[in-house]
Amino acid sequence: MTAPETTAAPTPSPAPTAAALALGDDALVLSHRLGEWAGHAPVLEEEVALANIALDLLGQARLLLSMAGDEDDLAYLREERAFRNLQLVEQENGDFAHTIVRQLYFSTYQHLLYAELAAGAGPFAPLAAKAVKEVAYHRDHAEQWALRLGDGTAESHERTRRASEALWRFTGEMFQPVEGVDVDWKGMEAAWLASVGEVLRRATLTVPEGPRTGAWAAGAGRQGLHTESFGRMLAEMQHLHRSHPGASW
Amino acid sequence: MATAAAHQTVSTQTYGAQGAAGDTAAYESAFDAAVAADERIEPRDWMPDAYRATLVRQIAQHAHSEIIGMQPEANWITRAPSLRRKAILMAKVQDEAGHGLYLYSAAETLGTGRDELLDKLHSGRQKYSSIFNYPTLTWADVGAIGWLVDGAAITNQVPLCRCSYGPYARAMVRICKEESFHQRQGYELLLALSKGTAEQHAMAQDAVDRWWWPSLMMFGPPDDESAHSAQSMAWKIKRHSNDELRQRFVDICVPQAESLGLTLPDPDLRWDEERGHHDFGPIDWTEFREVLKGNGPCNEQRITQRWRAHEEGAWVREAAAAYAAKHTETGATRA
Numbered sequence: 001m002t003a004p005e006t007t008a009a010p011t012p013s014p015a016p017t018a019a020a021l022a023l024g025d026d027a028l029v030l031s032h033r034l035g036e037w038a039g040h041a042p043v044l045e046e047e048v049a050l051a052n053i054a055l056d057l058l059g060q061a062r063l064l065l066s067m068a069g070d071e072d073d074l075a076y077l078r079e080e081r082a083f084r085n086l087q088l089v090e091q092e093n094g095d096f097a098h099t100i101v102r103q104l105y106f107s108t109y110q111h112l113l114y115a116e117l118a119a120g121a122g123p124f125a126p127l128a129a130k131a132v133k134e135v136a137y138h139r140d141h142a143e144q145w146a147l148r149l150g151d152g153t154a155e156s157h158e159r160t161r162r163a164s165e166a167l168w169r170f171t172g173e174m175f176q177p178v179e180g181v182d183v184d185w186k187g188m189e190a191a192w193l194a195s196v197g198e199v200l201r202r203a204t205l206t207v208p209e210g211p212r213t214g215a216w217a218a219g220a221g222r223q224g225l226h227t228e229s230f231g232r233m234l235a236e237m238q239h240l241h242r243s244h245p246g247a248s249w
Numbered sequence: 250m251a252t253a254a255a256h257q258t259v260s261t262q263t264y265g266a267q268g269a270a271g272d273t274a275a276y277e278s279a280f281d282a283a284v285a286a287d288e289r290i291e292p293r294d295w296m297p298d299a300y301r302a303t304l305v306r307q308i309a310q311h312a313h314s315e316i317i318g319m320q321p322e323a324n325w326i327t328r329a330p331s332l333r334r335k336a337i338l339m340a341k342v343q344d345e346a347g348h349g350l351y352l353y354s355a356a357e358t359l360g361t362g363r364d365e366l367l368d369k370l371h372s373g374r375q376k377y378s379s380i381f382n383y384p385t386l387t388w389a390d391v392g393a394i395g396w397l398v399d400g401a402a403i404t405n406q407v408p409l410c411r412c413s414y415g416p417y418a419r420a421m422v423r424i425c426k427e428e429s430f431h432q433r434q435g436y437e438l439l440l441a442l443s444k445g446t447a448e449q450h451a452m453a454q455d456a457v458d459r460w461w462w463p464s465l466m467m468f469g470p471p472d473d474e475s476a477h478s479a480q481s482m483a484w485k486i487k488r489h490s491n492d493e494l495r496q497r498f499v500d501i502c503v504p505q506a507e508s509l510g511l512t513l514p515d516p517d518l519r520w521d522e523e524r525g526h527h528d529f530g531p532i533d534w535t536e537f538r539e540v541l542k543g544n545g546p547c548n549e550q551r552i553t554q555r556w557r558a559h560e561e562g563a564w565v566r567e568a569a570a571a572y573a574a575k576h577t578e579t580g581a582t583r584a
Contacts, residue, residue, distance in 0.1 A: 028332075035335070036322035038342050039554065042562020043569075044349055044363075051343035058336050065332075096565045124325050151575065152568025159564070225296065240388055241330045247446050249331040249438075 016123070017068045018084070018178025022222055023124070024064030025085035026029045029230075030077060030106060031057035032237055033093055042096050049141055053103070056134040063127050068147050076241035080231050081222075087221040088170035090230040094163065097149050097156065101163035104142035108195050109188075111135045116183040124181070129237070150203025155203065164200060165208040172212035173219025289415035292358040300484055303477065305359050305543055306375070306415050307486065309366045312352035313377035315345045317370075317551050321385040322394060330388060337385045337434050338391060341413045344427045348437050351420040358416045379537065380467050382545030389449075389456035395435015396509075397457070397464040397502070403428045404498045405468065408488035417486075436505065442508045450510075457506070465529075466537045468495040499527050 019234035040049040065071040088106055093099045114135055117128035149160040175189040195206050211217045218227075241249075275297040283290060290296055321341050326342065329335035341416070346571035353363040369375040380398055385391065406428065406535040442453035469475055469491040489497075499518075506513050517530035 032327065035326045035339055038326055038339070039319045040558045040561075043567035044346055044353070044559070046565075047316075047319070047346035048343055048350070051339055051346065055336060055339050055343065058332065058339065062332050062336070075332055076330075096562065148569050148572040149565070152572045153564065155564050156568030156571075236327050240328045242328070244446060244448060247330075247336050247449055249441055249445075 002221075017131055018188050019124070019178050019180030020064045020067040021074070022084040022178045024061050024068065024074070025083050026089050026106075026110070027057040027064060028234075029083070030089040030102075031055075031061060032233065033089065033091075033102075034099075036093055037099070046096075048100075053138050053141065056138065059133075060127070060131050067123070072241070076238045080226055080234055081219070083226065083230075083234075084224065085221050085226075086173050087168070087219050087225075087227055088167065090174065090221070090226060090233065091167065091170065092229050095159055096145075097159040098163040098166070100142055100145045100149060101160065101167050103138065103197065104146050105171050105196065106174075107135055107139040107169055108199075110170075111139045112188045112191055112195075113181075113183060116188065117181070120182060122182055124134035126235060129168070136166045146199050147203045150200070150205045160203065161205055164205055165210060168208035168210050168212060169218045171222060172214075172217045176219075176222060178222065257398050268562070287411075287413075287485070289414050289418065291415045293573065300486075303357050303481060303484070303486060304417065305356055305361050308356045308359075308417055309353055309361070309369070309375050309480075310377060312349050312356065312366065312368045313375060314381065315349040315352060317377040317381045317531050317555060318398075319345045320551055320554055321381055321383070322386050322391060323549075325388060325391050328388070329391075334438070341395070341431050341434065344431070348420075348424050348427070351423065351533075355416040355420045367559065371552065371559060373543075373552070376541070378467060379540045379545065379550075380463050381551060382540050382547045383459070383463055386459075386545050387452050389452040390454065390460070392435045392438035392442060393456035393460040395431050395433075396439055397460050397507070398467070399431040399435060400502065401464045401467040401498050404434055405502070408494075411485075411488060414483040417503075425441060439509055439511065453509075454511055457511050461514050462532065463540075465495055465499070465532055466534075468492070468498065470534065470537070496526050497530050503527050521547075536543050 031054045034050050034057070037054075038047065041050055061075075062071050065074045068074060074200045086106075088102060091098075091102055096107045111132065114132040117124045118140070119125075120130050146160065149156040171192075174192070175185050192241040200207055280294070280296060280300075281292070289302075322338060322345075323342050326335065326338055330337050353366060356366060357363065359505065366375065370377065380401075385394065403425060406421055406425050410418055410425060412418040412421065417485075439453050439457070442449040444450075469478075472478060472490045472492045475491055478487065478490060482490070502513065503518065505522075515530045517527055517528060521528045522528075540548070543549075
């Protein structure tokens with residue numbers, strides 16, 4: 001006797017907590033960094049654009065963290081080592097070129113990831129289907145600026161070159177598989193390298209040569225190891241909430 | 250109707266033969282008639298130089314207030330105590346940048362570009378609302394700004410939706426809708442604090458204590474001391490006097506403060522049956538004039554931050570211009 005084949009539709013699996021935290025923390029932390037630009041952007045149009053991206057990411061973060069628990073408890077009451085975001089997104093804003101390159105690297109990744117999740121049937125599909133449209137705009141915005149800065153003046157070229165190299169070592173971490181996120185990580189990495197390489201080339205820049213993976217690359221954010229400035233960022237973000245335990249806002 | 254026709258005729262003539270004194274008189278009377286008939290003056294219409302200058306000054310000051318006003322609130326984005334509040338605050342500060350954009354565009358229709366106006370702001374030749382020279386010391390200040398500062402701004406701005414200059418009036422329609430959302434979020438934020446813990450309630454009361462009087466000053470000096478008021482009223486740029494709007498604002502706030510469970514810091518505040526309005530205590534105009542002169546707690550800080558963001562962003566704007574020039578040339582060569 002063989003066991004009868006089950007014909008019942010599989011019940012959708014609940015969102016895996018670790019995966020919701022990883023994706024949610026990426027969005028939360030990058031949104032926070034972009035929020036630091038408010039009142040400091042180089043041109044008024046970018047005040048609007050950077051805030052818009054920050055708001056989209058914050059919206060995604062709230063949905064994702066809510067899949068893992070209470071959004072505010074998770075954002076405000078975890079210690080640094082419990083955050084699962086990529087080290088890339090916690091990097092300080094630096095100059096506008098640094099912020100744009102960080103966004104180019106991340107939005108290209110996030111767009112590929114969400115497109116794949118949206119096409120699947122997993123627990124993140126509905127969220128990814130909505131977010132992928134927002135992220136397409138973030139990616140386009142970053143690409144357009146990377147072109148203008150890379151192929152603008154000698155100064156903007158130099159600043160963008162420096163940023164592209166400084167942040168390169170954080171990009172390998174994006175493609176370390178996250179448990180519960182069912183995508184083709186290798187395929188995504190190849191698509192990312194091709195796309196970012198093409199943008200850099202059109203921006204008259206070269207693809208950095210430093211390591212993206214291995215012992216001398218950065219990136220263990222998914223394991224809860226972060227960089228120095230992240231602790232200060234959290235101190236600022238969490239201070240008020242933690243000063244009034246149990247209060248509602 | 251007759252005035253509308255005359256007005257339009259004149260505006261088409263503006264681009265024809267210019268200059269004769271007789272023509273100017275005709276333009277002027279058509280302009281006056283259009284204003285009297287509550288018609289809108291549009292960018293291509295003839296208008297007196299002083300009317301144009303008054304509008305540029307007022308719209309620029311308004312635009313500058315929007316972008317300087319981002320600073321005291323942005324001060325709390327990174328510390329907002331819940332993700333919901335953080336999203337609301339970010340959206341609000343973003344709206345203010347958007348308002349700056351509409352308003353600089355409205356000024357541009359009068360022939361004055363954004364760069365020129367920003368230069369005047371940075372060099373202190375143009376002003377912004379003095380209210381933003383006060384610091385935001387606690388989270389409750391975000392609520393007090395929404396409730397009182399945006400509330401006062403709306404009281405001032407709703408009549409501007411009927412301003413005689415078309416582009417300004419239309420920008421104000423959109424701005425007022427967003428401002429009323431801002432005012433409600435401020436009220437709601439304060440209500441949550443007022444009904445929260447004892448510390449939160451005290452934080453809300455302290456913020457209202459600090460922001461109340463400066464908010465009343467936002468309506469400008471008393472009518473008999475206001476330099477530009479009479480002419481602006483005649484041109485229908487302005488529709489109500491400073492004191493009239495201030496009284497309207499006080500009357501709106503008193504019952505709202507009661508619902509909030511917060512006290513307005515004025516021992517003389519009481520309902521006057523005869524006038525049908527609330528009486529309120531004397532405003533410290535010395536403080537107003539000192540802050541206006543540059544001696545407020547944050548004048549230096551606000552302008553320095555604005556100027557620094559502009560200076561530090563120069564290379565970005567240069568890069569965008571260089572890129573555009575290169576790629577336009579390439580396009581032209583190919584064509």
